[in-house]
Amino acid sequence: MALRSLFTREARWIRHNAGVLVLVLLVLPSLFAVSTVAFQQVIPRDTPVAVVPEGDAVTQDEIDAVRGVAAFFSRPHDYASRQAAERALTREEVYAVFVVPHGLFDEEASVTIEMVVEEEMVPYEQPSLAISSILSGQLRGTFPAETTVERTAIGTDRTLSEFLISVGTVLLTMVYAFVYLPRVVADEHRVFERIRVESSLWRLLTAKYAVFCPLVLVPVVAFQGIATSLDFQVRLLAPGALAAILLTFVSLSAVALGIMFLTRFGALGRMVNATLLFGTLAFSNLVYPAGFFSPMRRDIARLSPIHYATIVHRGTALKSNAPGLYADRYLLLAGFTLAALCFLAGSVVVFQRRA
């Protein structure tokens, strides 16, 4: 066969795979290029923090003054009480709490602004130390009173490894959901017609979920076994953590399978799922606090159900919090899961109608 013939074959291949090629060679690189703007800086400047008065005597001017200072390196939010602020801290709505004392404008006074952070939020430990140190220097001379900043870490000290094992569990679940289960179902694509005659695709999917939901817990058990042997203080098998993993798996795999059905198990579907996997990994702020890199990333992360799944998992597995603390987030995850299953059901209907 002449080289020209082979070039003709390549030209035909390009024509038949135009959609996939546009996605792989144009859309993905463009998205990657655009996404770099989300990494504007490496020092956190937009992480949400709470500003809360120490007591009733604290004036609004004092609160506003501390808010103004905090705004240099974070996005301050007002809370009425320390208890509410620390609850928000535990739920990762904020990553630090600034407790404003009374007397900032009193030349005779010597006051301390308390910066409360969580021990378990390991990636924020060094930034918070740097922030408290910088803040101490900046405040000297800013206020009439002699002002110092004291950093208080609440919770239990955790290592980065312990922190990452929780994140890793969610991450692995995402890979199973976006890659492994769709691959398994795609491999069975050839038998779908017989399944539809003898049984139904609904039953096939029910069987898949009945098998894969317990299976996806096997790596969690393995993670826990290794964590225990390494003396890590994590509770990956806590019911609340397992619920977060299962909701993550069911919702993401339903989205991924829905895409596979809509694209009739073609290469385009695999590429879309890979894009979604990497997009979710990059923009759900699984490791770093939301707002660590840029306001855009903070806003995107706050839209991602997986961001909340990670927070819930961290809260129950790493911080040993009661699942009830995250009731609204479980509800959000359940709602997302339901919506994803509806999407999957719709895509199966479309798949069958187009057949």
Place this chain on the structure above:
Amino acid sequence: MAAIRFDNVVKRYGDVVALDGVDIEIQTGRCHCLLGTNGSGKTTLLRLLLGLTRPTEGAVVRSTATIGCSFQQPTFYPDLTVTENLDVFGSMVPPPDAQWRAELLDVLGLDRVATRAAGQLSGGWQQKLDLALAFLKRPTIAVLDEPLDDLDEPSKRRFQRFLADYPDDDHGLLLATHHVDEFAATVDHVTVLDRGRVRDDGPLTDAALARQRYLESTSE
């Protein structure tokens, strides 16, 4: 007895009319042969009959008949062995009779490859497995699309005998083929499809006449 009835069925794919006003009955007790050239609408008719697609107009009325099917492309789990495939599809209701299953395996000679992964079998063995799956439940109507294409001559002859014996008061066959001569001894009813329309539909015992009707449909 009519197990499946097509009532004025029209099927369109966009602007393409695949079937146009088809009225036929598939009955038990006979071997019904569907003849037609490529693009005549045979596959569409089979897919409608199997419930894999829906008519644009008209209705496909199925009685309580159970349907078994063999596809043009063998359809089974390639990673499972022959026995495992039979077990999986056999476990879907209604469960097959053990004696019937044994008879079926004997006719098709599948015992020889029972423990081999289905996906690694040659084309002929894959077709035999597909045929076994079609008959596994001893369906009211067995629908077969070009069932003899990949079989060797001895296997063809054995399977032809099996097909000839299959129709009775409770069971029937629907064959889609280009090769009417291969089923001369089996077929007793023929529907000739031509560009989506029923050109001819009626009882037939004369294979030569069936062949002639088929050739007429291809010659215009």
